[in-house]
Amino acid sequence: MKIRLKMTKLEITGGIQDYFQKKMDMLDKYLNGVQVLNCDCEVEKIGGGQKSGKVFRAEVNLEVPGSLLRVEREEIDVYKAIDKVKDHLVLVIKKYRDKKGI
Known part of the structure; x- marks a missing residue:
């Protein structure tokens, strides 16, 4: 799967x-x-500076035939945000597959 990744307010590492x-x-x-x-x-x-709490956001928009599967999660750590978005996207994909009978 070809992924287009955009980093906002972060250095691309x-x-x-x-x-x-x-x-x-x-x-x-x-x-x-x-x-x-x-x-x-x-x-x-x-977020950043003196802001506490969830300061990183990860978002995935997966375009499939007839639908846009979109997941967004916020966390205190960039890697946790990525993990959470992946975990929730698995559930969204399963729901889509069940709905379409795939």
């Missing part, structure tokens, strides 16, 4: 890109039989 790619590659087994038209992803730093 190979570590984050590789980690994101690895997590998205894990979705291939759930996407078996589903044609992915586009996969747009964004990782953003939404």
